[in-house]
Amino acid sequence: MKLFFYEADENTLASEWAVELRRILSKAGLGAIDIAPVDEELAVAFNQWDGITDINSLVYHYVDDHNLDYIPLVLVTSNEGSKYHAYSKQEVGVADWGCWLAGPISVAYSTPSASLATQLHETLHLFNVDDCYDKDNQCLPKAQCADENCVMRYGKVSNQVCSSVLAQLRALSSNI
Ligand SMILES: [Zn+2]
């Protein structure tokens, strides 16, 4: 399984991100994950992206150009107020810190105090994990989330996940 990251603007990955992500994934049996920066070509594509066209198509074009037999997952970090932030707010109104863009790309653009939590939250979406909050009901926690510090809840600064998140990851690991 491949996970790429692209650091836009001055917003970088939290130093503990990869460690904490691997810890969560390994708890669910997803051990071997390859984490690397995007290559120059994808970096240029993100850099030149107009902020309007479907952002996921950047990855799909890359897959076509390289005849890849897998779709790389990409976490983009960027500043508040960036083109990624503006695009995400338009796609998902409650996306104040970050957003999964319903495809191979997630974006995280929170302030530094929430960076690690946001980057973990948005990365877990790339592994098919759902939010533990109901955006149609005041972003309140869903019943299946039994951990009040679960990072998949809304606005939660944490590195913990609930048993429901682990179960979703385990279901994924049994399919690969
Ligand atoms: Zn989310």
Ligand SMILES: [Zn+2]
């Ligand atoms: Zn949860």
